[in-house]
Amino acid sequence: MNRADVTDLILSAKRLKGLTWKQIHEKVSVSTSPIVVTAALLGQMRLEPGEAAKAAELFELPKEAEILLTEIPYRGSLPQVPPTDPLIYRFYELVQVYGTTWKELIQEEFGDGIMSAIDFDMTMERQPDQKGDRVKLAMSGKFLSYKRY
Structure with a gap:
């Protein structure tokens, strides 16, 4: 198994x-x-x-x-890149379109580093809207500075 x-x-x-x-x-x-x-x-x-x-x-x-x-899993494996499932692809599309913007804004605010996906929290909620309900995702990851050796 x-x-x-x-x-x-x-x-x-x-x-x-x-x-x-x-x-x-x-x-x-x-x-x-x-x-x-x-x-x-x-x-x-x-x-x-x-x-x-x-x-x-x-x-x-x-x-x-x-x-x-x-047991600790092997994480992050998608069956195909780019993903073909429409919902998952939209997240891929978000990174393609906004990834450079997120990078610039995060690094302008925090400096040279990354947002952790390990020390990370995410919430999801449904928001009623007259034009159709919306999905609200909130992500919070610890900022990790790159170190110079």
């Missing part, structure tokens, strides 16, 4: 049980953000042992799958 197999088992059980990611988060963890729990169950993050045990029980996973949920 590998991590992709575990993700497939989780997605199948989620579908068969008719669960939402919000419901899953409520059953798996109260202390970890819903985004991190969802990312972990999709193979991009890891769960703490207690969280993995709750997920394994919820999804009726074998012990090996529970253990794999706690």
Whole structure:
């Protein structure tokens, strides 16, 4: 069994049980953000042992799958670059269009460095709008300065 197999088992059980990611988060963890729990169950993050045990029980996973949920994953793998899924592609498009602007503005404000994707938090919310509901994402990453040696 590998991590992709575990993700497939989780997605199948989620579908068969008719669960939402919000419901899953409520059953798996109260202390970890819903985004991190969802990312972990999709193979991009890891769960703490207690969280993995709750997920394994919820999804009726074998012990090996529970253990794999706690292991450090191989992150950032997309099936194809650029991505072909329209929603994921829009994020790719945002980086293509605004990436240089974000870089200039962040480095003008903070100096030579990067925004961490490790010491990072993200929230998502739905915003009602007369023209159609909007997706609001807020990202917060620690600024890490480049060091000179």
